[in-house]
Amino acid sequence: xxxxxxxxxxxxxxxxxxxxxxxxxxxxxxxxxxxxxxxxxxxxxxxxxxxxxxxxxxxxxxxxxxxxxxxxxxxxxxxxxxxxxxxxxxxxxxxxxxxxxxxxxxxxxxxxxxxxxxxxxxxxxxxxxxxxxxxxxxxxxxxxxxxxxxxxxxxxxxxxxxxxxxxxxxxxxxxxxxxxxxxxxxxxxxxxxxxxxxxxxxxxxxxxxxxxxxxxxxxxxxxxxxxxxxxxxxxxxxxxxxxxxxxxxxxxxxxxxxxxxxxxxxxxxxxxxxxxxxxxxxxxxxxxxxxxxxxxxxxxxxxxxxxxxxxxxxxxxxxxxxxxxxxxxxxxxx
Amino acid sequence: xxxxxxxxxxxxxxxxxxxxxxxxxxxxxxxxxxxxxxxxxxxxxxxxxxxxxxxxxxxxxxxxxxxxxxxxxxxxxxxxxxxxxxxxxxxxxxxxxxxxxxxxxxxxxxxxxxxxxxxxxxxxxxxxxxxxxxxxxxxxxxxxxxxxxxxxxxxxxxxxxxxxxxxxxxxxxxxxxxxxxxxxxxxxxxxxxxxxxxxxxxxxxxxxxxxxxxxxxxxxxxxxxxxxxxxxxxxxxxxxxxxxxxxxxxxxxxxxxxxxxxxxxxxxxxxxxxxxxxxxxxxxxxxxxxxxxxxxxxxxxxxxxxxxxxxxxxxxxxxxxxxxxxxxxxxxxx
DNA sequence: CTGTTAGCGCGTTCAA
DNA sequence: TTGAACGCGCTAACAG
Numbered sequence: 103x104x105x106x107x108x109x110x111x112x113x114x115x116x117x118x119x120x121x122x123x124x125x126x127x128x129x130x131x132x133x134x135x136x137x138x139x140x141x142x143x144x145x146x147x148x149x150x151x152x153x154x155x156x157x158x159x160x161x162x163x164x165x166x167x168x169x170x171x172x173x174x175x176x177x178x179x180x181x182x183x184x185x186x187x188x189x190x191x192x193x194x195x196x197x198x199x200x201x202x203x204x205x206x207x208x209x210x211x212x213x214x215x216x217x218x219x220x221x222x223x224x225x226x227x228x229x230x231x232x233x234x235x236x237x238x239x240x241x242x243x244x245x246x247x248x249x250x251x252x253x254x255x256x257x258x259x260x261x262x263x264x265x266x267x268x269x270x271x272x273x274x275x276x277x278x279x280x281x282x283x284x285x286x287x288x289x290x291x292x293x294x295x296x297x298x299x300x301x302x303x304x305x306x307x308x309x310x311x312x313x314x315x316x317x318x319x320x321x322x323x324x325x326x327x328x329x330x331x332x333x334x335x336x337x338x339x340x341x342x343x344x345x346x347x348x349x350x351x352x353x354x355x356x357x358x359x360x361x362x363x364x365x366x367x368x369x370x371x372x373x374x375x376x377x378x379x380x381x382x383x384x385x386x387x388x389x390x391x392x393x394x395x396x397x398x399x400x401x402x403x404x405x406x407x408x409x410x411x412x413x414x415x416x417x418x419x420x421x422x423x424x425x426x427x428x429x430x431x432x433x434x435x436x
Numbered sequence: 437x438x439x440x441x442x443x444x445x446x447x448x449x450x451x452x453x454x455x456x457x458x459x460x461x462x463x464x465x466x467x468x469x470x471x472x473x474x475x476x477x478x479x480x481x482x483x484x485x486x487x488x489x490x491x492x493x494x495x496x497x498x499x500x501x502x503x504x505x506x507x508x509x510x511x512x513x514x515x516x517x518x519x520x521x522x523x524x525x526x527x528x529x530x531x532x533x534x535x536x537x538x539x540x541x542x543x544x545x546x547x548x549x550x551x552x553x554x555x556x557x558x559x560x561x562x563x564x565x566x567x568x569x570x571x572x573x574x575x576x577x578x579x580x581x582x583x584x585x586x587x588x589x590x591x592x593x594x595x596x597x598x599x600x601x602x603x604x605x606x607x608x609x610x611x612x613x614x615x616x617x618x619x620x621x622x623x624x625x626x627x628x629x630x631x632x633x634x635x636x637x638x639x640x641x642x643x644x645x646x647x648x649x650x651x652x653x654x655x656x657x658x659x660x661x662x663x664x665x666x667x668x669x670x671x672x673x674x675x676x677x678x679x680x681x682x683x684x685x686x687x688x689x690x691x692x693x694x695x696x697x698x699x700x701x702x703x704x705x706x707x708x709x710x711x712x713x714x715x716x717x718x719x720x721x722x723x724x725x726x727x728x729x730x731x732x733x734x735x736x737x738x739x740x741x742x743x744x745x746x747x748x749x750x751x752x753x754x755x756x757x758x759x760x761x762x763x764x765x766x767x768x769x770x
Numbered sequence: 771c772t773g774t775t776a777g778c779g780c781g782t783t784c785a786a
Numbered sequence: 787t788t789g790a791a792c793g794c795g796c797t798a799a800c801a802g
Binding site: 437438448449452453456458480481483484485486487488489 | 781782
Binding site for chain 2: 787788789790791793794795796
């Protein structure tokens with residue numbers, strides 16, 4: 103910057119004013135400065151600027167992993183929105199580990215980032231308040247209703263009710279659910295939506311018809327749990343899975359057991375990731391707007407960082423039931 | 437830091453020396469300082485430290501997207517290795533766009549990052565030298581053999597030859613290839629491996645048997661191109677696809693046309709992403725060690741940043757052919 | 771409209 | 787073994 107100033111015969115203050123569009127600079131000096139910047143290929147040193155202004159223009163993304171397509175799409179949305187707002191996005195893999203998560207949040211204290219977006223917080227994450235009280239934080243998809251941190255998600259309860267209404271409308275009565283053993287609020291709400299919907303229609307759920315897959319919704323655990331369901335009695339005519347990967351696992355197992363989807367068993371999923379339409383039967387699923395979830399999280403974070411007034415604590419995005427090939431009425435209505 | 441110094445009755449220099457393990461500090465003053473750090477929950481300000489040392493401890497990852505599982509796994513490897521080395525990983529979505537790519541690399545000039553890892557560079561990327569000459573850069577998976585930038589990848593030529601030897605060994609003679617219209621070195625080398633392998637066995641390739649899918653290996657284009665192949669004459673008995681997504685598209689098309697995989701047509705893929713074993717037929721494919729590709733890229737970048745001597749310009753990782761269910765001998769050997 | 775100057779928080783001389 | 791002082795490159799307050 104000093105070089106530019108010398109080259110243009112002005113002071114560094116003038117150069118600074120110009121590149122920050124601050125104050126007024128006469129047209130001809132401006133031209134000289136721009137010429138010097140061009141000539142010397144000058145780029146401002148963010149290290150110095152950020153120290154001076156005490157801001158990093160970096161945001162932190164905490165995720166249990168980046169290969170799961172669900173997280174990958176959210177990541178994508180955050181990244182794009184961040185870039186548009188002039189921020190750089192730092193990724194931090196928590197490996198689903200609270201210690202790692204705290205490690206990541208320490209970045210905030212060290213001024214490496216101006217704020218953080220957290221994915222996959224479980225119920226009982228009040229310890230997060232220690233950070234969110236001091237630094238801008240947003241939770242994406244998962245949150246604790248009892249903990250007051252701004253978050254964005256879909257309405258998991260309503261989404262599940264929609265799916266259940268659809269299944270019940272199809273004539274299904276013996277509807278099973280493959281839930282998960284994690285402590286996500288989405289898991290809780292989906293279970294509640296399932297139970298309430300059955301109750302509303304006077305259907306008594308069979309105790310064996312709710313099973314719990316691995317915390318990360320693995321394909322394999324979907325297979326295992328589907329087998330459990332199909333060997334239980336009475337056998338369900340429909341299986342509601344809280345993720346597409348689980349649904350895919352369930353479908354393969356149904357088929358391996360010599361049954362057909364949807365003729366013998368209906369299977370529906372949740373999320374709508376790519377592979378739902380990569381092979382038949384295309385999977386009927388509840389669509390989550392992952393990319394938009396990411397974008398809105400970033401915007402919410404930005405609102406906090408820029409100290410906007412009345413930042414919403416909660417934001418719900420629209421979900422949608424996509425009916426495809428893996429669902430149909432039950433064979434015989436008993 | 438001044439607070440800590442005051443609290444411990446020492447100067448800031450002593451505090452600094454201590455947290456950087458520099459010089460010698462007497463045990464008892466050290467203890468006082470540590471106590472003060474603990475008491476005040478002091479965390480060094482990276483903004484200031486980095487300005488002083490003129491380094492950011494951030495590395496930049498340029499990728500055309502983060503949702504493609506292939507890139508997502510590399511990203512994961514880079515991120516983990518970076519964290520182990522004390523670096524933070526910045527993601528930058530180039531959207532397969534050269535302008536965006538340059539935009540990303542400008543981060544280096546601005547001192548936002550100490551180095552960059554580039555994915556998906558095409559042949560003819562000499563313009564990159566403008567950056568790689570001044571800042572540490574590594575190319576992951578793709579590179580230009582004519583451009584001297586350190587890179588890590590598999591041996592695409594040998595990998596393709598291995599796959600072709602397997603197909604030919606199975607008895608296939610009419611082997612088609614779904615390549616891509618991009619300009620990646622991997623695409624070139626795989627095409628060469630395909631041609632050379634056929635020639636080596638005295639098989640004259642049919643001109644119609646090499647088709648070019650979309651640059652991003654989309655599922656849909658795999659379907660379209662497979663249909664072209666299966667309606668050409670003579671009909672191929674095997675299709676070698678340069679990505680698993682293409683292979684999956686091809687398989688669904690084969691099936692939609694009333695044929696069976698592998699009984700009527702053999703299909704093999706490349707990369708080995710999750711869905712190769714998510715439904716039948718499990719896909720025979722060439723395994724790329726994506727995660728390791730990412731890790732090694734980061735290590736190579738680190739070697740450059742720390743000015744190690746004799747940083748290798750080229751690094752090949754092991755590939756492997758995974759034979760599964762989508763490949764078999766042709767029905768009739770003609 | 772422009773220049774001088776202080777200081778962001780730290781690491782690193784140099785002198786004591 | 788410790789502390790005082792300087793400066794990294796920049797922005798902002800103030801003076802002119």
